[in-house]
Amino acid sequence: MQAVITGASSGIGRDMAKILSEKGYDLILVARRRERLEELKLPTKTKIFCYDLSVSEAVFEFYRQIENEPIDVFINNAGYGVFGSFFDNSLEDELGMLSTNVTAVHILTKLILEKFQQQNRGYLLNVASSAAFYPGPMLAAYYATKAYVYRLTLGIYEELRRKKSKVSVSVLCPGPVKTEFDRVANVNFSLKGLNSMDVAEYALKKMFRKKTVIIPGFTMKLGKFFSRxxxxxxxLFILYYVQKKKA
Ligand SMILES: NC(=O)c1ccc[n+]([C@@H]2O[C@H](COP(=O)([O-])OP(=O)(O)OC[C@H]3O[C@@H](n4cnc5c(N)ncnc54)[C@H](OP(=O)(O)O)[C@@H]3O)[C@@H](O)[C@H]2O)c1
Structure with missing residues (x-):
């Protein structure tokens, strides 16, 4: 059994790596910070790759390195947010985020699902966010990237279901989680963040049960229900003030 996790050097991805390794999965991990991946020291066989997934050539190169490996689980987790007004944020920063959160996820989803369809099995978990359910003034582009991941995964789910495929696709939509996310995005969460290990455990449990949309925590489930x-x-009016407080 082997699992691939992108963005395994910290936060949710790192905790998923620990859980899957304890379950006996060999791992293929990718992120930019090699030393953080090496620190993990997991009980099963672990292959480490250092690529910047905001660069499409690096994404293809990463996949070329692993395409002949047996893969049972693939988790598109790497991602980050760029906080601030759309009019102040640098275009370069936003494009880097779009390439990581959208383009890399799209490429890897496409490639791994070709493999999973050939073997007629496999679990794909795309990490979106509860941001996918709402418009996000002050984090407008980040929210939009997560809406893309959410909608893409749901569309693919329906196509696979109609093919009676045994391949499973799920999308994880957490609210705030205590990781390095807030430091990288330069925000203070307005809600108390969930524990990253709890989110990772919940997400994997639901993924293995083939749940399509995985929302950890009661508050976010409630939020999604009432927002409709x-x-x-x-x-938008309310969310602007919620987001502004994150500065
Ligand atoms: N924390 C939250 O509140 C929250 C809520 C909803 C959704 N999420 C989503 O959860 C996922 C994991 O985030 P996290 O909260 O665990 O944050 P985190 O602790 O900052 O972890 C992000 C991971 O993504 C990797 N990464 C970022 N940019 C990369 C790039 N260009 N190339 C390769 N790897 C890259 C980082 O590794 P390197 O820096 O070593 O490259 C790191 O391992 C993200 O997709 C995030 O949007 C987080």
Whole structure:
């Protein structure tokens, strides 16, 4: 049994690596910080790759390195946020985020699903966010990247279901989680963050049960339910103040 995790050098990805290794999975891990991946010292066989997934050539090169490996689980987890007004944020920073959160996820989803369909099995977990459910003033581009991951995964789910495929696709949509995310995005969460290990455990448990949309925590489930009854303009008005407080 072997699992691939992108963005395994910290946070949710690192905790998923620990859990899967304890379950007996060999691992293929990728991130930019080699020393952080090496520190992990997991009980099963672990292959480490250092690539910047914001560069499409690096994404293809990473996949070329692993395409002949047996793979049972693939987790597109690497990602980050760029906080601030759309009019102040640098285009270069935003494009880097779009390449990591959207383009790399799209490429790897496409390539791994070709392999999974050939073997007619495999679990793909794409890490989106509860941000996927809402518009996000002050984090507008980040929210949009996560909406892409959410919608892409759901569309693929329906196509696979109609093919009666045994391949499973899931999308993880957490609210705030205590990781390095807030430091990287330069934000202070307005809600208390969930524990990253709890989120990783919950996500993997649901993924193995083939749950399509995985939302850890009662508050975010409730938020998603009630948001459908609130007019979008009102939601935007409220969310602007919620987001502004994160500065
Ligand atoms: N924490 C939250 O509140 C929260 C909520 C909802 C969704 N999420 C999503 O959860 C996922 C994991 O984030 P986290 O919270 O665990 O944050 P984190 O602790 O900052 O971890 C992010 C991981 O992504 C990797 N990464 C970032 N940019 C990369 C790049 N260009 N190339 C390769 N790897 C890259 C980082 O590794 P290197 O820096 O070593 O490259 C790191 O391992 C992200 O997709 C995030 O959007 C987080």
């Amino acid at each position: 009854f609130i007019p979008e303009k009102l939601l």
